[in-house]
Amino acid sequence: EAQVTQNPRYLITVTGKKLTVTCSQNMNHEYMSWYRQDPGLGLRQIYYSMNVEVTDKGDVPEGYKVSRKEKRNFPLILESPSPNQTSLYFCASSFVAGGLAEQFFGPGTRLTVL
């Protein structure tokens, strides 16, 4: 089954404790992206990757890191989480064909930073 998986689905942590949220897709998509969703703000793009070893900042990259060592994986790293990073996070992937194709979204990771 074609899908985007994220782990963990729920995470409660404390300020300053490094964490990684994993994202994996099995559709051989070139493009992968991370978003955060906060009430009333829609989805805001954190980082995106057009292909392996190519990453770029989205609109809200501060406090996050990413890497794209393999085509299928795109982990999101919070080196020193803070309470303002409490949010619902989504990973997405797609092909690239004359622009970004339809995005396939993961189920989301609900992160709470105390």
Added chain:
Amino acid sequence: SQQGEEDPQALSIQEGENATMNCSYKTSINNLQWYRQNSGRGLVHLILIRSNEREKHSGRLRVTLDTSKKSSSLLITASRAADTASYFCATDASDSWGKLQFGAGTQVVVTP
């Protein structure tokens, strides 16, 4: 900054009625995409319309695009309770390769 802005923010209709929501954006685009999200879950792609297209249909969904006005509309005909969800437009800007920007969404409630 948010490229796409949906209007209205919320919409309440009865089953069988049509629901229309609009999206405005600011810069030139490669395409515009519409998504649906059921409460707190992942987004599901509905329709992608390219900048050289004016109208597209998929089942009970109809999307229009007016690039001169930088706006798009999503029409859901003969709505059902299962259409209750938030709807988002997303723009793939032609001058920001790889950036997909979402609006804040329209919350649609369909009552039986």
